[in-house]
Amino acid sequence: GESVGLHLPTLSVQEGDNSIINCAYSNSASDYFIWYKQESGKGPQFIIDIRSNMDKRQGQRVTVLLNKTVKHLSLQIAATQPGDSAVYFCAEKGVSRGSARQLTFGSGTQLTVLP
Amino acid sequence: DTEVTQTPKHLVMGMTNKKSLKCEQHMGHRAMYWYKQKAKKPPELMFVYSYEKLSINESVPSRFSPECPNSSLLNLHLHALQPEDSALYLCASSQDEGNTEAFFGQGTRLTVV
Numbered sequence: 001g002e003s004v005g006l007h008l009p010t011l012s013v014q015e016g017d018n019s020i021i022n023c024a025y026s027n028s029a030s031d032y033f034i035w036y037k038q039e040s041g042k043g044p045q046f047i048i049d050i051r052s053n054m055d056k057r058q059g060q061r062v063t064v065l066l067n068k069t070v071k072h073l074s075l076q077i078a079a080t081q082p083g084d085s086a087v088y089f090c091a092e093k094g095v096s097r098g099s100a101r102q103l104t105f106g107s108g109t110q111l112t113v114l115p
Numbered sequence: 116d117t118e119v120t121q122t123p124k125h126l127v128m129g130m131t132n133k134k135s136l137k138c139e140q141h142m143g144h145r146a147m148y149w150y151k152q153k154a155k156k157p158p159e160l161m162f163v164y165s166y167e168k169l170s171i172n173e174s175v176p177s178r179f180s181p182e183c184p185n186s187s188l189l190n191l192h193l194h195a196l197q198p199e200d201s202a203l204y205l206c207a208s209s210q211d212e213g214n215t216e217a218f219f220g221q222g223t224r225l226t227v228v
Contacts, residue, residue: 031214032214034216034217036219041224042221042222043119043121043205043207043219043220043221043222044158044205044219045219046216046217046218046219049216051214089157089158093214101212101213102160102163102171103148103160103207103217104160105157105158105159106157107156107157108155108156108157
């Protein structure tokens with residue numbers, strides 16, 4: 001079936017370095033993508049989204065890149081801080097079962113920021 | 116206000132109990148969702164309500180019964196659960212079912228004993 005997956009389950013970076021979290025998706029009908037951050041014991045927190053008519057979008061310290069040719073999504077975090085330590089999920093929205101649209105999550109990457 | 120509020124935060128229930136999880140948002144969103152999340156796993160979609168009507172049921176067992184009394188509230192009624200149903204139950208909402216960001220609550224940590 002269609003799925004959204006991540007290349008690496010864990011990522012450790014030094015404080016102050018840039019982080020890059022990758023995500024592969026397989027549903028060619030996906031046209032909307034979201035990155036979420038989830039800290040322990042909390043719900044997913046929206047970080048940034050991107051629509052399929054774009055290939056790059058920037059937020060505060062974060063950039064999302066979308067490569068539709070290879071069905072790849074990445075999240076770049078600039079100057080990573082200890083508070084960035086969390087699990088990061090990519091999620092995609094696409095048509096499923098006719099017109100019903102679902103938000104499907106990838107498997108997640110645990111980001112650990114080292115002092 | 117981008118808050119989705121879930122109550123209770125924690126719930127322990129026996130397999131013969133009946134309980135309800137509650138979710139509330141006041142953002143005027145017309146799509147609301149229930150997700151189930153096991154430890155170290157991504158959230159899995161259970162139900163989607165759009166304009167107070169159930170639009171998606173991901174083959175969820177009938178011991179989980181959703182209800183959308185109005186556009187701001189979403190309930191999940193629980194009955195005769197199994198220990199394997201223990202998980203974090205997340206509620207989310209979005210403006211509609213289209214390409215709009217979904218906001219999540221903090222979840223209810225459910226333990227079935």
